Amino acid sequence: MRPIIKVEGISKRFRIQPREAPSVRYPTLRESLVRVVRSPFARQRNNGGRDDTVWALKDVSFDVMPGEVMGIIGPNGAGKSTLLKVLSRIIEPTSGRVELYGRVASLLEVGTGFHPDLSGRENVYLNGAILGMKRREIDAKFDEIVAFAEVERFIDAAVKHYSSGMYLRLAFAVTAHLDPEVLIIDEVLAVGDASFQKKCLGKMDDVTRSGRTVLLVSHSLAMVTQHCRRAILIDGGRIHRMGPAEEVVAHYEAM
Amino acid sequence: MSLLATKTTKQPPLAEQSSAQTPSRDLSYDVPEKPVVTIEAGKSWVPLNLRDLWACRELLYFLMWRDIKVRYKQTVLGAAWAVIQPLVTMIIFTYFFGKLAKLPTEGVPYPVFVYAALLLWTFFSNGVNSGANSLIGNSNLITKVYFPRLVIPSAAVGAGLLDLAIASVLLVGLLLYYGFPVTWAYLMILPLIVLTTLLALGVGIWFSALNVKYRDVRYALPFLIQVWFFVSPIIYPSSLVPEEWRWAMWLNPVTGIVEAFRASLFGRPFPWAALAYSGGFGLVMLAYASYAFRRMERNFAELI
Numbered sequence: 116m117r118p119i120i121k122v123e124g125i126s127k128r129f130r131i132q133p134r135e136a137p138s139v140r141y142p143t144l145r146e147s148l149v150r151v152v153r154s155p156f157a158r159q160r161n162n163g164g165r166d167d168t169v170w171a172l173k174d175v176s177f178d179v180m181p182g183e184v185m186g187i188i189g190p191n192g193a194g195k196s197t198l199l200k201v202l203s204r205i206i207e208p209t210s211g212r213v214e215l216y217g218r219v220a221s222l223l224e225v226g227t228g229f230h231p232d233l234s235g236r237e238n239v240y241l242n243g244a245i246l247g248m249k250r251r252e253i254d255a256k257f258d259e260i261v262a263f264a265e266v267e268r269f270i271d272a273a274v275k276h277y278s279s280g281m282y283l284r285l286a287f288a289v290t291a292h293l294d295p296e297v298l299i300i301d302e303v304l305a306v307g308d309a310s311f312q313k314k315c316l317g318k319m320d321d322v323t324r325s326g327r328t329v330l331l332v333s334h335s336l337a338m339v340t341q342h343c344r345r346a347i348l349i350d351g352g353r354i355h356r357m358g359p360a361e362e363v364v365a366h367y368e369a370m
Numbered sequence: 371m372s373l374l375a376t377k378t379t380k381q382p383p384l385a386e387q388s389s390a391q392t393p394s395r396d397l398s399y400d401v402p403e404k405p406v407v408t409i410e411a412g413k414s415w416v417p418l419n420l421r422d423l424w425a426c427r428e429l430l431y432f433l434m435w436r437d438i439k440v441r442y443k444q445t446v447l448g449a450a451w452a453v454i455q456p457l458v459t460m461i462i463f464t465y466f467f468g469k470l471a472k473l474p475t476e477g478v479p480y481p482v483f484v485y486a487a488l489l490l491w492t493f494f495s496n497g498v499n500s501g502a503n504s505l506i507g508n509s510n511l512i513t514k515v516y517f518p519r520l521v522i523p524s525a526a527v528g529a530g531l532l533d534l535a536i537a538s539v540l541l542v543g544l545l546l547y548y549g550f551p552v553t554w555a556y557l558m559i560l561p562l563i564v565l566t567t568l569l570a571l572g573v574g575i576w577f578s579a580l581n582v583k584y585r586d587v588r589y590a591l592p593f594l595i596q597v598w599f600f601v602s603p604i605i606y607p608s609s610l611v612p613e614e615w616r617w618a619m620w621l622n623p624v625t626g627i628v629e630a631f632r633a634s635l636f637g638r639p640f641p642w643a644a645l646a647y648s649g650g651f652g653l654v655m656l657a658y659a660s661y662a663f664r665r666m667e668r669n670f671a672e673l674i
Contacts (some may be wrong), residue, residue: 117401129672181399200671204409204516207668214405227514230436232443239435244432245515273443296399326399 117216118178119328120202125171125211127197127352129176142205171197172208173352181217181296184329186343186360188367193351195332199223199301202330205346217296217328220247224301226286231275235266235285238274256292263314264288282310291318297328336364404458422518429517433525434509437500438532452533453540456492460485467605476607478636482544486626486635487604489541490562494570494624497527501574502591505572505582509674519667520660523578527570534563545635555634562631565645565652568625572655579659579666603628620644623651 117123131366172194179185187195200206202213203221228245239260243253261270264285266277323329323342333339339346339360346363348356350370356363442448445546460481467473468480475483504526505512505519512519581587602624603610611619626644633640 119399119401121405181401201409204407205513205671208409208411210411213407213409215407215409216401216405217399218406221515228508228511230440231476233436241432241436244429245511245517247517250428291432307429328399346606 116180119181119216120179120330121212121216122175122177122202123212123214125154125172125175125198125201125208125213126170127194127201127206128170128209129166129191131167132170132260133363170352171344172201175211175349175352175354177354177357179254179297179328179330181328182326184323184331184343185344186346187330187332187349187364188334188339188346188364189349189355193349195349196223196301197352198349199299199330203299212231215297218247219297219299220293220295221299222246222290222293222301224298225283225290229274229282229286232273234272235261235270235274239285239289242286243272246290246293247295248293252294258294260285260288263291263318265311280308287315292314295327297330301332306321336368340364396549419518423520426517426521430521430525432522432526434529437526437529440484441529447530449536452536456485456488456537457540459488461490463488463605473606474610476609476636476638479548482541482550483607483632483636484550484605485541485544486632487602489534489537490566490628491599491602491604491624491630492537493530493563494566495599496533496550497530497567497570498574498577499554499591500526500530501570501596502577502581504574505578505670506585506674512674513671519670523575523663524571526578527574530570531563531567550636553634553637555637555640558630558634558640562634565649566627568635568646568656569627570653572657572659574653574658575663576659579663579670583666584672598622598624607632612638619664620647623648623655 175194175198187198189195197206200223201208202215203219203223203225205221226242228242230241233241236257239251239257240250244250261267264281264287265302266281266285269277274285277285281320319342329342331339331342343360345358346360347354348363348367356366442451445451447454463484465480468475468484473480501523504523508522511522577587577591601619601622603619608616608619608625608629626641626646627646629641630645630648632638
């Protein structure tokens with residue numbers, strides 16, 4: 116079987132804003148003026164010698180097979196989100212190559228593009244279109260989405276009047292009804308009150324068991340062991356460990 | 371912690387269950403030979419992927435529809451604003467430039483003379499302005515979802531077409547009132563609007579990309595638009611400009627469009643050469659802007 120996602124040596128370097136160099140003597144007004152005028156354009160000039168870059172990802176390679184649910188774990192700032200953003204084509208890698216053999220939908224956030232002034236109904240269509248659904252697809256799933264979110268009565272009210280729970284439920288409901296071959300998820304799960312959380316997790320179970328390929332970034336180790344067969348532990352931009360989920364989680368807990 | 375612990379101990383059976391069910395239940399997916407998408411670092415030449423753009427025409431439609439809906443939400447007068455702005459401008463200009471300054475209009479009543487040009491100009495300048503600010507205004511989308519970014523400024527420009535349509539009702543009224551006959555030259559109106567849209571797209575797309583990196587655009591653009599307004603023949607005819615300077619006037623692509631628009635409405639000789647220049651300018655500008663946009667697009671999520 117061939118992989119559906121092939122990641123080969125991905126690196127991503129970010130440039131940190133260069134610190135204002137504390138000058139030894141006071142600069143003349145003319146010098147400051149020149150600096151101010153130039154500053155938007157002369158960013159990289161005082162780069163000599165000092166390293167003002169950071170590698171958010173360094174030489175990351177892995178394959179994901181079709182139908183596999185892969186967890187990605189690691190401490191804050193390890194590079195997980197950067198990896199997801201590269202795979203979702205939001206940011207470009209500095210080097211390396213990714214091959215995707217299917218349509219990818221990524222949920223880096225719930226309710227992307229929701230507009231407070233528009234009604235629930237309008238936002239479902241708008242959000243669906245932004246996430247890559249066809250209009251017919253949304254038409255077909257509309258009732259299901261609204262029922263899942265439990266906002267039937269308020270669907271024609273502007274979402275700025277929604278309670279935050281209703282808002283999140285509707286946003287999650289749209290994303291939960293996406294139908295891509297590969298789904299990339301960043302901690303957007305389980306929103307709302309206890310009963311809705313249960314429903315969300317149930318939906319996640321359905322998704323991960325339906326044979327869809329899923330990449331799941333989470334801080335909830337329980338969730339990773341529950342849903343994923345394999346997992347990747349990232350730290351400092353590098354793959355620290357890759358293998359069966361329980362093993363990788365155990366390793367992470369011992370770190 | 372205890373909750374987590376009990377949960378983790380419960381996991382193995384569930385995990386086995388899910389992994390046992392994974393292979394090809396509902397969706398056995400045949401992995402294609404060639405990748406659907408390849409992501410690589412810094413390709414210097416990025417072709418304009420028209421197929422990608424075509425694939426997201428529905429998104430373009432939804433974003434235009436959102437811009438239009440949101441614009442008139444919580445307004446009492448709603449879409450009437452699309453008429454009020456050029457109407458009031460027309461009344462003021464008619465008084466000052468038509469009545470007091472007595473600008474020549476080649477025999478056309480000043481109100482309809484200036485309103486025709488204002489109609490196109492309002493669409494053009496609003497298109498450029500909202501296009502240029504569209505990426506910044508949608509930064510939440512750019513940092514969270516992928517789709518061809520060109521859709522955003524295009525939708526912002528396209529959303530102005532509805533305002534144009536609403537405001538043209540008044541133009542029809544003025545033409546009827548002053549007794550201008552309907553002629554075959556009216557067939558040129560639609561191509562002229564298409565041309566104006568192309569030009570607004572070209573300029574708007576280019577400024578939108580620049581605006582992501584250099585926020586100076588936000589301050590420079592209103593000024594530029596104002597200057598552009600006065601060097602275009604909106605409140606005066608291009609024939610007012612002395613003969614030896616008229617070539618400079620025609621360098622402005624808006625001149626050809628506005629003069630051609632008036633020519634088709636008021637039954638005058640058509641400025642074909644100027645129009646051809648405007649058309650060429652519009653196409654080259656759009657091509658260049660799209661290319662520049664594609665080159666800068668890859669850094670949007672990091673810069674915005």
